[in-house]
Amino acid sequence: MNFKILADILLISSRDTIFELSLSPKRIGAKPGIIAAFHSWQKNLEPHPHTHCLISGGGLNERGEWVTTKGMFLFPYQAARALFRGKMNDALKKALEKDRLILPSDMRSQQFINLLNKLGRKKWNVKIFKKYRHGSGVATYLARYLRGGPIANTRIKQITESHVVFNYGREEEKLLSLPLEEFIRRILTHVPPPKAVLVRSYGLYAQAKKKNLNIARQTLGQGRVELPRKILWQDAVKKSDPSKTSCPTCGKALILTQTIEPFNRESRMNSPPGTHGMIICGSH
Template sequence: MGISLQLIFLQSFEQYAATHRLSKDMWRAAYSITDCRTYKLGGHYLSCPSGHQCEQQFNSCRHRNCPQCALLAREQWLAGWAERLLKVPHYHVVFTTPHQLNVLWRYNRKLFADALFAAATGALKKLLADPKYLGATPGMLAALHTWSQTLAAHVHLHVLVTAGGLDSSGKWKNSLRQCLLPRKVLMIIFRGKLRSELLAALDRGKLELPPDHSTAQVRSLLNMLGRKVWNVKILDRYDHGAGVLNYLARYLKGGPIAPSRFISLTPHSLRFRCRPGSQEAGGGEVRLPIDEFFTRLLNHVPPKSMKTVRGYGLYAGGQREQLNIARVAVGQTALPKHPAPAIAWQEICVALGREDASVCRHCGAKLVVEGYFRCARPPPKPVFCTVEVGNR
């Protein structure tokens, strides 16, 4: 049996929680991962109408940081956006905040995320509205990531940008340059906008100050960072956006680390794979004490209801009419008024070559729900089954 995130939590989380302060969001994530698909969340019985098969199915937690629940949500998100995406070249732009701002991010996650989204997309919109660069409204899809390969704090925003846009007359206008924008100019505007957002929040008293920081120190920090070079990357143009979309989808659900990266687990430490570029990653792997692993992992749990993926321009939620005009202009059909139903988990199982758990393994009949058991109770053996009940 391989190492799973649930196993790590079951083995060591209670001891960690006894000695560390955690937010409500961290507690919710920890116990969702621990209890997912166990009797603690309750479940139901599925049986074949002919009595060939009867089994327990435990409920999933559906938390966005749970790797067991990630596949369905990720595939549904991918299918939805693959349908909406314009079939034109796209650019992948990455905005990284200086590590000195990590302390402000830890104490102001929602506010910091809003400021980062506004600064990055605002800088792109301002430059792309200029006829010198494009003179049109592009489609932008932005995704927030807050971790590095070693799970250390690394707050950055990935933005997928169309290589063109819709101008004021409703015509599609292709990008004028092979490179989307001059990187240094984009960096300067992004830097100014993010500093402005944070300073405005500080002036309004909305920015929570870390315990060892005063208002004057935060203001001095932001002023000092205004003289530094920030890391903004504009990657090569892609003929389509699907590749970047797949990259973003890997990090949308399931948390910052995939169980396939785990190498070994002891009661006191965890070893996992990562890219060898990090200072901590000797030979492409890193070993962390269990307490440090939990601290790093839980620091990346987003606050409840915070959106980590947002659309702007033609990809904004309220721009369906404009998006349809752009789709027709580039040779695509308009989106239907009513979106298609989300892809079902049975379709995903078939697409991935996995067994469809909704049909009987013996006769192929559709399994039906025969009863439920409540959460926090071990399931009793049902009386209606004609065969022995067993977990899948």
């Protein structure tokens, strides 16, 4: 029930922590680019909200000059952990004050504040990786991780009438058997609400900062940003089954003639069953 507001707080707190540390003269004194992705699961499908942040190896300072990061790490682990913890706690308290959080029925507001204060004295988990040589490889890895969702089909080892068995190990196989109802419950826990933006771009990578990004790319000897070519459905289908792009009757190429709008409350009573979001195609 708090999925969207907690995702917002986690993403924004991560962004602000990175910017504050990066802009400090003790660090690089410049604003980098960030691609941040929110994840809500761990390997056993239990809730584990966290963000993955890909950060450029430098940024633009106030004079519009590119500044490269110093050393193999962007900033110290201890500094990031303490600053992030403070920003998260402060944001959660403000959300509570504005009635944006829904607390459990048996928890009072003061109990929630006491819990935050207690957690604020603990050590939080912030992991900072070394600088990568190939940023495109890291971005590709994250993209595949996002597309896969909470669990990949290859991790499911057995399905019976009552249970689902899947692998939740990382380097070695560890099997977990869950009742069907529990497996479905855990999956549904990670379904984001409508219009929740869980992958965001900040700093140099923000949509409104393409000019700054091109300045940085020029400094590094790279070309201007080019928008990726729009992939047609025919191109996507050809990779899996080229025969599906042609009419099975006449053999001519299929073309898009109509798109049925996806399901919504207003169209619930008027839409024929099984047609929501379908693409209707016809041959020349």
